[in-house]
Amino acid sequence: MKESVQMIVVDDEQDLLQLLVQRLKRKGYQVSGFASGHEALKQMEQTSYDIGIYDIKMPGMDGIELLRESKKRSPNMEVIMLTGHGTVETAIDAMKSGAYDYLTKPYNLAELDVIIQKALEKKQLFEENKRLKEVMQIEGMQFEIIGEHPKLKMLLEMTKRLAQSHVPVLIEGESGTGKELIARAVHTWSERSNQPFIAINSGALMENLLESELFGHTKGAFTGAVSEKKGLVEMAHKGTLFLDEIGEMPLSLQVKLLRFLESGEFRRVGENQLRRVDVRLVAATNRNLEEEIEKGNFREDLYFRLNVMKLVVPPLRERKSDIPLLAAYFLKKYQQRYGRKELSPATIEALTNYHFPGNVRELSHLIERGVLLSSNEKIEPQDIFPHGLNKNDFIAEDLALISLDEVEKNHIIRVLEQCDWNKTRTAQILGISLRNLYRKIETYGIER
Known part of the structure; x- marks a missing residue:
């Protein structure tokens, strides 16, 4: 997209500068023009450029020095040098200093267009590779969605x-x-x-x-x-x-x-x-x-x-039939890390009837806890629920219904207690921000 390409042209010859800036703008580029290297560097503190086009022979700061300073500020910027007949050797030295290419004055505008396109392709390829490497470090695209409900x-x-x-x-x-x-x-x-x-x-x-x-x-x-x-x-x-x-x-x-x-x-x-x-x-x-x-x-x-x-996305309590499948999935995951364990029938039943205010994330934490705390090959309910359960922890047809706010409040209190009131750890387990946890503690009037 040409309209998103930022270019900077630096040439002390005002007529040539204006001509080139106008032509590039007609091509659809975003172009800034400057008659001195110092002015150009000042603008580079405010704007990131993709392509630079610099005249080599300029009073004060010449194009070679401007090239070096530009590369310090924007290492990935591609620079094209403009040179007179007598300074071709200098232009070659500029390429050794990081310039993409050079053109000899008077230059052909069509030839300049070709060099600009090639410079852009090089820059975009480099940035695409860099971006994908950064993304690979961030995302980890593998995922599984478990359930048949x-x-x-x-x-x-x-x-x-x-x-x-x-x-x-x-x-x-x-x-x-x-x-x-x-x-x-x-x-x-x-x-x-x-x-x-x-x-x-x-x-x-x-x-x-x-x-x-x-x-x-x-x-x-x-x-x-x-x-x-x-x-x-x-x-x-x-x-x-x-x-x-x-x-x-x-x-x-x-x-x-x-x-x-x-x-x-x-x-x-x-x-x-x-x-x-x-x-x-x-x-x-x-x-x-x-x-x-x-x-x-x-x-x-x-x-x-x-x-x-x-x-x-439905809460886990609305798809109870998926709880054994998810439990088996998390058990296999944590077995690879901590060693082989099994869920006892009583544990599977307790999990299936539990209301899971923390949903699938809570189930994952419970299975990990069971694998860690169980002293036998079989994980029993007390390994997963060390503080025990009360009637409000289970889903039952004959149980008086309570509000969703009450369910959330009870679950927050339970996790706080299990984390010894460490709010940072509690927020991580609940899958919410620390700021959101403090807001909920205040809203529900939760006190230690």
């Missing part, structure tokens, strides 16, 4: 259908139900499956850090920004960006996300340059966003933009 099968069938579109998808479900697995399924079953899948928890970072993580930042944009950084939206180019806990995103950042959703355009923190990427957005929440809109915590226009396609 009709509700799960219906969800997966809907997921396959939605995956073929390019519109945003909103995934709703309680904490621990596997919303990220469904997001990965959307990506894997789409045409973008060979491209990056990038995930971020919207509630895990402070507002300024979240914006920088999403959209990137320039050098010096804030304290600690010692170099420019690409955001996750750029790393997810042509792929899928998954925003977990979207309901916890600050309102000021929701505005920028909405603008990005509508146009595909964004700015890095501390930068005026407008950038564009092609990203499919998938968002997830364990909150009721309509209620959050009424409370003033979530933008209605963003909700409507996200809610084009919605998937609802």
Whole structure:
């Protein structure tokens, strides 16, 4: 996309400078022109450029020095040198210093176009390889969705259908139900499956850090920004960006996300340059966003933009028949790490009847605990539930129904007690941010 390519032209001959800048702009590039190297370097502190075109012979700072300084600031920038007949040897030295190519004045504009295209191809190939290496370190695309319950099968069938579109998808479900697995399924079953899948928890970072993580930042944009950084939206180019806990995103950042959703355009923190990427957005929440809109915590226009396609992940208590299958899956996983164990019939029955406020994530933790705590080959109920159970822990037809809030409160208290009130560890087990945990403790009036 030429409109997203940033170019800088530096030549002390004003007529030639203006002619080249105008021609490149007509070609669709974003072009800045400067008559001196010092002016160009000053602008490079504010803007990242893809291609530089420098005259070698200039008063003050010449093109060779400008090339070296440019490479210090933007190592991946490709630079084309312009030289007179008598300075060809200097141009060759420039290539040894990192220039991509050179042209002898008076140059052919068509030939310059060809060199620019080749330089762009080299830069884009390098950045694509770098981006994919970064993504490979982040994502780990392997995943499995375990279960045969009709509700799960219906969800997966809907997921396959939605995956073929390019519109945003909103995934709703309680904490621990596997919303990220469904997001990965959307990506894997789409045409973008060979491209990056990038995930971020919207509630895990402070507002300024979240914006920088999403959209990137320039050098010096804030304290600690010692170099420019690409955001996750750029790393997810042509792929899928998954925003977990979207309901916890600050309102000021929701505005920028909405603008990005509508146009595909964004700015890095501390930068005026407008950038564009092609990203499919998938968002997830364990909150009721309509209620959050009424409370003033979530933008209605963003909700409507996200809610084009919605998937609802059922809680584990609504697909009890999958509990033995999931338990066997997690048992096999932890056996490889800790040694061979089996679940006793009494343990399978206890698990099947347990209401699982923490859903699949809680089941995984319970099985891991059982494998670790069991002193025999068979894992018994007391190995998994060392503090015992009461009647509210089980699903029973004749049991008086309690509200979902009460279930959540009881589960938070139970996990806090098991973690000796370590809130960071509790938040990790619950699959929510520490900030969200403190909010729930205050809402439910939980005290030690």
